[in-house]
Amino acid sequence: MTTIIRAGSAHEFLAFVPSLAGFEPVRSLVCVAFEGSRTVGVLRHDLPRRSRDRSALVAVVVATLCRMPGVDGVVPVVYTEAGFADRGEAPERRLVELLAARATEAGFVVRDGLCVANDGWGSYLDPALPATGHPLALIDASRPAPRADDRRHDPVAYALVPERDPRRAAAVARALDRLGAADPSGAEFTRLGDDLDPVELVEHLLEPGSVPARTAAWFLHLAARPAFRDGMMLQFAFGPLVGAAAHEDAAASLERAESRGMTVEELVLGELAAESEEAVSELLARLLMGQTSLRPERARIERAIDVLRRVIADAPDPHRPGPLCMMAWLMWALGRGSAAGALLDAALELDPEHTMATLLDRHLGSGALPEWAFSRPREHGAG
Template sequence: MSTVVTAANAADFLAVVPHLVGFEPRDSIVFVAFRGRRTCAALRFDLPQKAASDDAGRRLHKRVATTLVGTISKLPGVDAVVPVVFTDEGFGGSGAPRALFVSAVTTRLEFSGFEVRDALCVASDGWGSYLDARCPAEGRPLAAIERSRVLDELSADALRPLGDVARWAALPHVGAIDGERVAKLVLRFAALIDGTPGRPVDPRVARAVGLPRAQPPSDVPSTLEAILSVDPGRIEPAAAAFVIAVVRSPALRDVVMLQWAFDLETGERVLDDAHRFALGAPADALPSAGLMLGRGPRPDPARVETAIDLLKTIAALAPRRNRPPVLCMLAWLSWALGRSSVANEFVCAAEDIDAAYGLAEVLRMVLERGMLPEWAFAPG
């Protein structure tokens, strides 16, 4: 059952917006989309950088607005939008900042057939509507948003605490001794694991992983499936080292990432596709290729959250040089849930270690273009 919140005025509406995106946006534009009178989605994007000249700014604003509104157009049934800018800039007595950009956005929204119900700004020193000619040049007091009682009608269960992007992307603390054990095991397992897709898990590795089964699984997907069931706080160093050693191979990295997002059968299909690719099949002809780009069925969010929790522990245990594949998997899984801001944090962390890592480069392009998985636009 959905929770209905009625915002009586713009200040109430602005009090709700952070809860629609799950965190306090900064230097962002949030598109709150409506079907009829009800919100159905909230999409956040970075504000564009300021251009060197007015002409360059107009061209940039038009290009960015076209891209962003194109993304909104993929949402089924949306007929109205309220763009909201969150910025550390201030009104400063000169009116709402980023007015030229918002003008380009609202023009494009209306050209594309959307009703623009309002266009709002939350700045460092006030808030206001770009469409309200009576809005003071210094903005309206932020206290009106802070004092809003609109959220009081939500239960404690429905009112999720606002997340923090940096906290969502933070890795847990692990002991130095465990980290040293993992580093040694990664070297040992790397010598035993052949990156060629389809090779069974070496029995010595399977025994060392110590999975909670009488007979350890003998193939990569079933071994990975068993590891996914482990409590992140209780993962054995050998199991973490197994994952770290496996994902050195891009093909097997994708097996881990997509299997842990979807299911065991998906992992087996991706492994088969990797084997076919190694034999010369073109990448775009592989049945699983679309999943990487967000085309296909929506993954189970609870399973993805489980994978993220586990991979964060594995990343924390990994030697620094071995972290980029794990960090990029965390980025993709976050992106799969629609958390592009969190994905960006993981990509940045991977780039800090290896700026030329292939998947980091691909994810950087995806994020900079504002792309979202197609299942993010599916109803339900």
């Protein structure tokens, strides 16, 4: 059931993998999923640091492939800092052999198994593979020209926020101070206009143009409060109707959480685990945890990430963890787990006790993927 991609074309395939993945893999096991001859998805996991962890990783990969509709083939690709020269063969051979065996047992065609090491590349399934591998220059020569504005080739770099603009950061800090000291019925809040409503605020943030300091400050003020933060985050992904419903539900959830001496996040996880009849709604729980096949709107999320990147850049450090968590969740919703992890690391560095950052780090770190990753997008124009 194994079809080897010939060396003459495998380097072209490897040159294409970063474009499929949306970033340049580093120390990774990348599995390109196929439906027939078409690539239909990419899975990425960190390489196991211990040999005894290989089996668990392979089990996760094969289980994920089984959940992807229409997938019948796979090409695992190892990206490693090790070299052919270290052992006279392709590194991580045992891992790929185990994965190939388990995937074949599960009914998948293993089309090839490839390695990109620090000193060469090659196919684990090629009996004529030189002990030194093939030259990396073959891959480099086949790469498409990089786009000047494409930051996703490096998932960690894509998660970084711009340098803080001192003047704008000072204006945002002053606006936050004024909001913190203002009477909720006073002029400071009146000047926010329609943006006082968090649903209107999110839609305005997604519009082209720069974000005024007062608007950024109000967003940061709300993002520090779980009930508003989660509703805005879901609205970025799913639209204003979901956002409005999530805010309504969050208000009731906040009251219930406070009456039990819990945070909203603890309430969500506890009620989901207990399958409580009083469980928070799909919008604040199932969507938040990715336990639905309803797909978020990619264009909205891409725009939201750009907005959040700029707002976080000018935010005072104590106001950064909330929007960093929002941005991490949005990255995860698009399948960019490495970028999400880098953002959560940044949030936890600022506030090691931050509840949402801790829970997201645990949830995403478990290898959890949103259910919509396994549902086939509707064809354009389909009824």
